[in-house]
Amino acid sequence: MPGESARDAAAVVNGELDLAHLVELPGRGLGADMIGRMAAILVDLPMDTGTWGYRLAPRGSRLMRRAADLLREDLDMVEELWETAGFVGSGRPFKIQVAGPFTMAASVELAGGHKVLRDRGAVRDLVDSGAEGLRNHADEVSRRLGAQVVVQIDEPLVGDVIDGRIKPLTRFDVIEPVAVTEVAEALGAMIEQVGRPAILHNCGRTRWDLVRRLPGVALSADLTAPTATDLDEIGALIDRGDVLVAGVVPTTGDRRVHADAVATGLATLTDRIGLNRKVLRDNVIVTPTCGLAGASAQWATTALKISAKAGQLLAGDPTAL
Numbered sequence: 001m002p003g004e005s006a007r008d009a010a011a012v013v014n015g016e017l018d019l020a021h022l023v024e025l026p027g028r029g030l031g032a033d034m035i036g037r038m039a040a041i042l043v044d045l046p047m048d049t050g051t052w053g054y055r056l057a058p059r060g061s062r063l064m065r066r067a068a069d070l071l072r073e074d075l076d077m078v079e080e081l082w083e084t085a086g087f088v089g090s091g092r093p094f095k096i097q098v099a100g101p102f103t104m105a106a107s108v109e110l111a112g113g114h115k116v117l118r119d120r121g122a123v124r125d126l127v128d129s130g131a132e133g134l135r136n137h138a139d140e141v142s143r144r145l146g147a148q149v150v151v152q153i154d155e156p157l158v159g160d161v162i163d164g165r166i167k168p169l170t171r172f173d174v175i176e177p178v179a180v181t182e183v184a185e186a187l188g189a190m191i192e193q194v195g196r197p198a199i200l201h202n203c204g205r206t207r208w209d210l211v212r213r214l215p216g217v218a219l220s221a222d223l224t225a226p227t228a229t230d231l232d233e234i235g236a237l238i239d240r241g242d243v244l245v246a247g248v249v250p251t252t253g254d255r256r257v258h259a260d261a262v263a264t265g266l267a268t269l270t271d272r273i274g275l276n277r278k279v280l281r282d283n284v285i286v287t288p289t290c291g292l293a294g295a296s297a298q299w300a301t302t303a304l305k306i307s308a309k310a311g312q313l314l315a316g317d318p319t320a321l
Contacts, residue, residue: 004028010077016304021095031067038099040067041133055109089146097152101127106157106166131190152199184213203290208233220245222289235273238283247289253299259309267321280318286311
């Protein structure tokens with residue numbers, strides 16, 4: 001979300017959405033972005049800032065304390081809002097999202113300046129630490145809110161990791177591609193350890209070779225310009241009973257977007273795939289195409305309202321659209 005006020009952002013998210021989530025406010029600076037948020041969640045794997053960003057560290061740092069304080073502040077705001085609304089203990093769904101281990105490994109440096117991804121042992125440590133930390137985080141959210149917690153793993157760089165496109169420290173420092181089977185095995189083990197319903201989110205081109213290897217995991221994807229391959233794979237995803245988190249609402253202001261048009265567009269998409277429209281009620285969640293941190297506060301609120309309204313239309317009688 002845009003801005004720096006945890007209270008304001010949480011009020012919008014929890015006021016507009018049936019599936020609310022713990023906000024991230026990268027506008028607050030280091031420790032508040034997706035990498036910093038995950039740094040606060042990792043277990044026994046401290047971080048600090050390096051020359052080009054985040055770096056593994058031998059001990060805790062001011063950055064770690066700041067990231068932990070921001071996470072605690074965000075949780076406190078949600079708990080306060082839920083208590084006021086009478087939601088605590090209701091079992092409502094609530095989503096938390098974190099940077100996935102491969103995006104972390106491609107973004108964070110080792111002590112010598114190389115990317116963590118270059119050291120497969122360090123990557124395994126990141127996967128294990130992330131799984132334990134995410135499980136602890138989900139348990140705390142569940143305890144404080146009495147909610148049904150859903151975890152979202154954000155992997156915007158996973159395609160580059162699989163294809164070997166992560167930029168090394170120097171041109172002589174080769175970072176080998178990571179096989180998609182290895183990525184799927186690590187993510188699957190992480191999700192199994194956390195033990196919560198899970199969503200895989202990738203802002204870029206959907207890696208269907210990875211998605212196919214993660215049955216039972218929902219997919220969050222940008223569907224504004226789906227290809228023929230996308231349509232075939234979406235059909236297969238829904239046929240096996242998995243959930244599609246459909247990114248169809250723009251992340252920047254567009255006055256031409258209306259909830260009924262969004263719902264109708266998804267109905268048309270379903271018809272093109274050849275699926276029964278009832279899947280729009282049972283297997284599809286409407287969202288913006290990606291995060292809203294770059295949007296204005298006004299559009300962020302509008303985009304969530306449009307998503308919620310379109311979802312309500314699909315939850316009614318999608319055959320009437």
